[in-house]
Amino acid sequence: MKNAEMLLREHQIKVTPQRLSIVGELDGHVHMSVEELYEAIKKKFPSISLATVYKNINAMMEKNFILEVKIPNKKSKYELAKASHSHVLCQECGKVEDISLDLHDLTAKAANMTDYKIKEDALILSGVCPACRAS
Ligand SMILES: [Zn+2]
Ligand SMILES: [Zn+2]
Known part of the structure; x- marks a missing residue:
């Protein structure tokens, strides 16, 4: 940087x-x-x-x-701060990592279904990271 x-x-x-x-x-x-x-x-x-x-x-x-x-x-x-992105969260060690996902279709669908104007399109997906799965 x-x-x-x-x-x-x-x-x-x-x-x-x-x-x-x-x-x-x-x-x-x-x-x-x-x-x-x-x-x-x-x-x-x-x-x-x-x-x-x-x-x-x-x-x-x-x-x-x-x-x-x-x-x-x-x-x-x-x-x-950097370009909009989503995150994956490890439920075991609490680590958070960046992931770049194209959420255009998802937010368009959500807006359609709810009639909301979607303002934030970042997601947090949670699971278990490779390091925790290996241990
Ligand atoms: Zn972990
Ligand atoms: Zn991030």
Whole structure:
């Protein structure tokens, strides 16, 4: 990915070492919960609080730089914004991965059946990942 500092500036987000560190973690792990981010960031910034990590994530979400991945019955995960995509969720280890699906026909059908104007066309499919199936 491009230099994190440059990306933050492009999104008019104030650059701080904590924010750079959050962006770096998300770049490496793709999807993380606030708690996972907090655990990782704390190693570099021992005095940081969970609330501060939250605040930083919210500030970057307001600028559409970070997106929330809402997971039914689980804590949300966060990712760096990118083109619309769906997710697969492992029910055993909680891992979330990106998957690119063409949902055009599905959303057209859903709109037809319900008369809703569909605004979000991302899905979360859940199952058991290859690593968990192997163990
Ligand atoms: Zn798994
Ligand atoms: Zn994703």
